Amino acid sequence: MTDPIRLAKRVAELRACSRREAEQTIAGGWVKVDGIVVEEPQFRVTDQRIEIDPQADLTQAEPVTLLLHKPPGYHTTEGDRPAALLLSAATLWSEDASGIHPLKKHFAQLTLCVPLEPSASGLVVFTQDWRVARKLTEDAATLEHEVIVEVAGELAPNGLKRLSRGIPYQGRTPPAIKVSWQNETRLRVALKGAQPGQIAHLCEAAGLQVLSMKRIRLGRIPLGKLPPGQWRYLREDERF
Secondary structure, three states: OOOOEEHHHHHHHHHOOOHHHHHHHHHOOOEEEOOEEOOOOOOEEOOOOEEEOOOOOHHHOOOOEEEEEEOOOOEOOOOOOEHHHHOOHHHEOOOOOOOOOOOHHHHOOOEEEOOOOOOOEEEEEEEOOHHHHHHHHHOOOOOEEEEEEEEEEOOOOOHHHHHHHOOOEOOEOOOOOEEEEOOOOEEEEEEEOOOOOHHHHHHHHOOEEEEEEEEEEEOOEEOOOOOOOOEEEOOOOOOO
16 A cells, blocks of 8 residues: 555646646546546545546646526625525536536636626626626626516606616616517616626616516626536537
8 A cells, every 4th residue: 555645746746747737627627536536636536547638738728617597595706695605516507508518726816807796696607707707797787687577566657767777876878779579567778887786776766666677688798508507618609
């Protein structure tokens, strides 16, 4: 029986590479110990069978972006039930078409972009990619949000026209808003640069009480059939 050593050291020996490259190979999910993927470089091994995927390529270790269908009641800012709690391999949508295998490192160092208020549901973005974070931050004022709003009450005279023209919120009048009835109790609202609380303010100014809100699109990315409480990866061919 040999003394246990770090898996990273054993992989470095087997691949004839640096310890850093070995650690990246392990964290990338390309190493199995006795047939089981191990992602921790510090994992201790003795005489177990070590398998390194021949397709291992450190250039594939790209940052990921996760698209979550946030249910109502979860916070995307500070709160007791942060939406990030829903992000795990177990809650990955079974119909995710990205081809990416979930790894532990995909749930670390995530930046929340374009938050939703706790009572709202719908599409929320978490990313490791600085390019995505910059896009959603720098273009926040022109990024279009499409939201389904369940309302009650009686619409004020010319209320729909008032909504479409834009109603001042926090000192700023939004650009033209696209508003239409989806059915008798649901409005479909498309608004650029939407802020938390803004859609509720607009509806209340038109005589309507908001019962629920669901964001179904951000820019060119739709929520689609993604179930509540589950997430998927942003695909390479998708752009906000």
